[in-house]
Amino acid sequence: MTIAQPLDDSARAARLRRAWILIGVLAVVFVSATLLNRHFAGDNDAAQLKAGDCFQKTGSEDDPGVKQLGCGDSHARYRVLKRLDDEVTGLACSDVKGSTGSISAAGTEDYVVCFARNRH
16 A cells, blocks of 8 residues: 655645646647637638528639628628528529529538629
8 A cells, every 4th residue: 555645845836837837738729729720711601601691702713712791791792592401512502593603511511502693
């Protein structure tokens, strides 16, 4: 049987210092991960779009993005007509009256957003 000796003040201080260092490292990792996620997610609000929302296309052909805007904003070029969850192809919008384009995503969340020009 082993009996642990009570910690003296220097041992307590060292243990506390290690705990604070660990907390600091975890905080830096968390903040870094959050910033990297925002950087790589970019300016893309497509996953939040629903019928009636308006947006602007951002990014490039190779790295497209969407920025959700108020429908009265002069940069809001498109209006969402319908959102289809659990769909992965833009062909789903062929039955949506007035639809002139689509945004689709497959992965952790499958959806298609059908849209047309926004008439201000």
